[in-house]
Each structure stands twice: as C-alpha cells, then as structure tokens.
Amino acid sequence: MALIPTPNATIDDADVACALSRAVRVINPVVDVLSRADPFGLKDRSHRIGDSAGSVDRALDALSWVLNTADVPGTQAWQEMSLDDRIDWWVHRVGAVDTVLVAFPGVFGAVADRLPLQDALGFANQAIVLCAVARECGVEDYGQQVRLLASVMCGRELPADAYDDTAAADEPASEPESSPLDGTPLALLKPLWRVAGQLRAVGDELGKRSRPRRIFRYLGMLPAVGAVADYFGEYGALVRAAKAGRAWIARQPASSKG
Secondary structure: OOOOOOOOOOOOHHHHHHHHHHHHHHHHHHHHHHHHOOOOOHHHHHHHOOOOOOHHHHHHHHHHHHHHHOOOOOOHHHHOOOHHHHHHHHHHHHHHHHHHHHHHHHHHHHHHHHOOHHHHHHHHHHHHHHHHHHHHOOOOOHHHHHHHHHHHHHOOOOOOOOOOHHHHHOOOOOOOOOOOOOOOHHHHHHHHHHHHHHHHHHHHHHHHOOOOOHHHHHHOOOOOHHHHHHHHHHHHHHHHHHHHHHHHHHHOOHHHOO
16 A cells, blocks of 8 residues: 555556657667766777876776776677677666665665655656667667557557657767766766656556566565665666566567667
C-alpha cells in the first residue's frame, strides 16, 4: 500500500512513447559527452603517451594513462576494443557506477519500498545503458531507441511511427552542462536524476522493467544492509536488461538500424 494514495489512470502506448521520447532526448546528448568530450585533450594524448618530455607532460601522460586504463571512449584502448567489450564497458563500468545511486534508498530498508524513487532511478539507469548499447550497435535513430526501451522495459511493442519527429523538433534538445567529470562514467550521475524525472509520466510502467531477483528484494527490506542487497540486485537486473536490449536489436531489420 502506498504512503500517499493516487488515483488510478490508464497509460496507453502514446503516453509511454511520449515519456520515453523525452528521456531519449536527454540521454543521447549526455552519452555524446561521455563518448566524445575531451576538454583537456587527455583522450587524444592516450594515443601518444610518452612522446613528450617535461614534468607537466609526464603529469598529463599519467592522467591520460588512467583514462586509457579505464577504457574510456576515445582513448587508444577503446579503439582496440571489440563490440562486445564496448557494450560490456557501458554495462559494467557506467551502469555499475550509476547503480550506486539507484541502490542508495535501500539504506532505509522497507520504507524505501513505499516510495517510487528507486524504481524511477532504476528505470532511468537501464534506459541510459540501453541507449548507449543501441548506439554501439549502430542504432542512433531516436524512434528506434524509443521502441527499444518500450519493448524491453515496458513490455510494449510500439509501431514504427510511435515517435513523432515533428513534435520532438518543437522542443530543443537538452544540452548537458560542461563539467570536470566529462568523459568519465561519473558524468552520468547528474543526468540519471534528470532522466528519472522525465520518466515520472509513465507511472506504473516503472515496475515493468527488469527488477532485482526476489532474494535481493527481501534482503533489501533490511535497514542499512538493504542498500548492499539492492545494489547487487539492481546490477543483475541491469545486466539482464542490456542482454534483452541487444537481443531486441538483433531481431530488427538491418534497414531500421541506421
């Protein structure tokens, strides 16, 4: 039973498509920042570490080496990775970092289950990773990404014309603010909250996403340690969602992936 009763409402495919299209328009610019931003030239420097001399150059090389070791997009290591490795990076690096925020309400134990916060954050986290996976697989069309999220996370098969490009064009795409964290997995922590807000409109659809297994949900009712259980449960759910997303993409006609 919810702490605050809310009226029942029927959410149709158009409502879901509208909410998800707004989320997709927030997610893609942020993924662009993480994938392409290189404000200090450290990613580019990873392709030529050790070519320069001097204490400043050695310090910059050290920072570049850290990004390269973390396989951040745009580095030398990223260029050498396979598609499977790149998808795993989004799931196991970016998704794992964001899952910390998703699991945080678990410190309140069973009280957190009375609030929609964790479902909203979990849904947003999966949406971000699924859009990133889609892009790695060559699916950059917003309409296809909306259909992907609707199918994998809401169990709804939307028609190909569910995303209205004309209507979406009336709203300017949200550009993320610059930050020293640009180009690292931490860059998605703030947008995770924003996407969760965009998804409030889908209401009960949040609970249809891939969710933690039952044992983790039970352990998550315990105060304090519930956050740890929620983390592992949400992380496992994220991995399953990513696999389902890739399977959905594989089923689509090749002509629709561009």
